[in-house]
Amino acid sequence: MLQAQSIKTVLMGTPDFAIPAFDTVVDMGFTVVGVVTQGDKPKGRGYTLTPPPVKEWALAHNFPVYQPKTLRDEAFAALLDELKPDLLVVAAFGKILPANVLDYPQYGCINVHGSLLPRWRGAAPMQRAVMAGDVETGITTMMMDVGLDTGDMLDVGKVAIGPDDDFETVFNNLSACGAATLRVTLNKLLDGTLTRTKQPETGDTYAAKIEKEDCVLDFAKSAQELHNQIRGLSPFPLAVTHTPDGKLLKVTGSKVADAHGVKGEPGTVLADADRLLVATGDGILEITGVLPEGKGRMTAADFLRGRKLNAGDILREPQV
Secondary structure, three states: OHHHHHHEEEEOOOOHHHHHHHHHHHOOOOOOEEEOOOEEEEEOOOEEEEEEEEHHHHHOHHHHHHHEOOOEEEEEEHHHHHHHOOOEEOOOOOOOHOOOOOHOOOOOEEEEOOOOOOOOOEOOOHHHHHHOOEEEEEEEEEEEOOOOOOEEEEEEEEOOOOOOOOHHHHHHHHHHHHHHHHHHHHHHHHHHHOOOOOOOOOOEEEOOOOHHHHOOOOOEEHHHHHHHHHHHOOOOOOEEOOOOOOOOEEEEEEEEEOOOOOOOOOOEEEOOOOOOEEEEOOOOEEEEEEEEEOOOOEOOOOOOOOOOOOOOOOOOOOOO
């Protein structure tokens, strides 16, 4: 049986999604010889250079931090030779690992992926699952290969998606599930029972990166489709539309309204004193929270009280 402390491990990740999984690696006694994460990025109105959450976590644990611009040059190859990792654990790193990196550690590169593979391979599996109306997702730990999330599966943990769960809810639930599933996988690695299973040849879908056009609300879609889109993009980057005066309106929350017999052309604001009801291609969407241009987040009721928006007005698609 392997001893965790004898396995030199490099952790690779960027957002706070990875931190519970990395806590598990530390808690199990693996010897962390380095943490690789993406570069600091400007954030906020002042564009302050801000480290990624994994960097802050690593520094708090006194682990060496590396932020290479690329994994494909001689400098990173030299870093691997310096650290000599036996194992790589990857969680939401954000870059594809080249073959020389994947082949380096004797125990492989274990990835904590936020979907039930082969569904939602790619950059945005959590958002895409919610936007598609999936009622279940999960974590797949996998042995990475040169393909895009095509490696052999190791273990699976499942998480339900409630009808009103948003991206943040799923993100947090999967982050916790990722830590629990990784613990199962690493225990099997230590006791020699880890097995690899080829991914099914059918059922694969691609979770493309979220682009600006993915955020645009098309009210010709059904109320349920729009609700799924809004919650899949909340709290960031948010779904968007335009008010009749041309102001950008980001939507932070919604629900499918119980408004039988109420109809209108898609995008039409419907009469209601303190509820923002919008006609769609099928059903009525109630917008419950908004982020108006130049303002802070607020309820739809507060928005209606402070802004002229009348029944019959049309919410339209912004240009992207």
